Amino acid sequence: MQKRSNNLHNYKQSLLYGALVGVSIGIAFALGFIVRGVIAPATAQAAENQYPLLGEVQTLINDHYLRDQPDIKQREYGAIRGMIATLNDKYTFFVDPPVAASESDVLAGTYGGVGLQLERSEAGKLVVYPYKDSPALQKGIEDGDELIAVNDTPVDLTFQPDVLDQMLRGEVKDNNGVKLSVIKPDGKKLTVFIPFAVINVPSVNWRVLVDAPQIGYVQITLFTSRTPQELKDALTDLLAHDVKALILDLRNNSGGLLKESVDVASQFLDGGIIVYEKTNNVESELNAVSGGLATQIPLVVLVNHGTASAAELVSGAIRDRGRGILIGQVTYGKGTVQQIFRLSDNSSLHITAAEWLTPKQQHLDGQGLDPDISMIPDVNGRDVELGEAVRQLDVILSKPK
Numbered sequence: 001m002q003k004r005s006n007n008l009h010n011y012k013q014s015l016l017y018g019a020l021v022g023v024s025i026g027i028a029f030a031l032g033f034i035v036r037g038v039i040a041p042a043t044a045q046a047a048e049n050q051y052p053l054l055g056e057v058q059t060l061i062n063d064h065y066l067r068d069q070p071d072i073k074q075r076e077y078g079a080i081r082g083m084i085a086t087l088n089d090k091y092t093f094f095v096d097p098p099v100a101a102s103e104s105d106v107l108a109g110t111y112g113g114v115g116l117q118l119e120r121s122e123a124g125k126l127v128v129y130p131y132k133d134s135p136a137l138q139k140g141i142e143d144g145d146e147l148i149a150v151n152d153t154p155v156d157l158t159f160q161p162d163v164l165d166q167m168l169r170g171e172v173k174d175n176n177g178v179k180l181s182v183i184k185p186d187g188k189k190l191t192v193f194i195p196f197a198v199i200n201v202p203s204v205n206w207r208v209l210v211d212a213p214q215i216g217y218v219q220i221t222l223f224t225s226r227t228p229q230e231l232k233d234a235l236t237d238l239l240a241h242d243v244k245a246l247i248l249d250l251r252n253n254s255g256g257l258l259k260e261s262v263d264v265a266s267q268f269l270d271g272g273i274i275v276y277e278k279t280n281n282v283e284s285e286l287n288a289v290s291g292g293l294a295t296q297i298p299l300v301v302l303v304n305h306g307t308a309s310a311a312e313l314v315s316g317a318i319r320d321r322g323r324g325i326l327i328g329q330v331t332y333g334k335g336t337v338q339q340i341f342r343l344s345d346n347s348s349l350h351i352t353a354a355e356w357l358t359p360k361q362q363h364l365d366g367q368g369l370d371p372d373i374s375m376i377p378d379v380n381g382r383d384v385e386l387g388e389a390v391r392q393l394d395v396i397l398s399k400p401k
Helices: 041-048 052-064 072-085 097-103 161-167 227-240 258-266 310-320 384-398
Strands: 093-095 110-113 116-120 126-130 145-150 177-183 189-195 197-200 204-209 212-220 245-249 273-278 283-287 299-303 325-328 336-342 348-357
Touching: 072 093, 145 161, 145 189, 204 227, 212 227, 212 384, 227 258, 245 384, 258 273, 258 310, 273 310, 299 310, 299 384, 310 325, 325 384
Parallel strands: 212 245, 245 299, 299 325
Antiparallel strands: 093 348, 110 197, 116 126, 126 145, 145 177, 177 189, 204 212, 273 283, 273 348, 336 348
């Protein structure tokens, strides 16, 4: 199986920027953004008049500097970055045109591969879950199959996840693919060659847990424009399978679009405050929309150090509103909102424009969320957090109604 607020309209162009992308490379790939527009010429002229010393310095360099100067654009970009550095805010930064041009494509989530989600089970096995309509699914790979070899190379938990993931990807061309060997849940072995194809990665993956069929599992990897509908599809499917409780996995979800994260929270919260947002002159509240599909069913949320930004918004709202507990590790701690402005030469400027607080007014920037149940990650990669979530929900489901 693979896979809705007061004042909300004021925030359609706001983002919770994904905090995990390296600042050292200019945080080149924002986890989704809406371009706010080009700065008005009159505004730009007014700003220019504030910095007469820059003109003096450039004139002196032109008259006296011994060596060749970088081109004007490079010097201008350098001055911009120097100005931004004085703000001492790592989330306010300048992006060159080539990188800015790629930002709007980041949320597409497209690559060449076979379309598999790879996980390490609590039992210590590498298990796979094929995406809907993927080449892997078409070739007989099914949910819960144990991966034992790639191109005849045995694989186990000693393989790093990113290494294995790259082994399952490649250029889309004739006769290019990968041979996989898996063990089915019934013990039968399947070895099959799977050609690479263009994979559109879903932001939501879901399934009924094999060992706990009363519990549905929903993983959100990123908050994209597709996420709210994908979540509705997931919840509709799981509830049709008569699950009695849910696990929402937001581990390593580094953020994304603000409006979409509010839409997601609305599926679990029946109205009420999701988040407070503070700008330099006003505090506003964003509220859930009533009518969500999973506002009553028992819920546990999995978080870790990679849970950031919009994912923290959703996690904090669910916990503060008493809808569910958090299991895992302290979250990343990114509680600010960035807006992106396209400049006249197609470069862009990311500006920290707001801070958000949980329904109980908790500041998260630089602090993060402490889980209700802290877990130490297993050194062998077993999913102990998922196992603990199942145990907590089993206790809830076993109580007399």
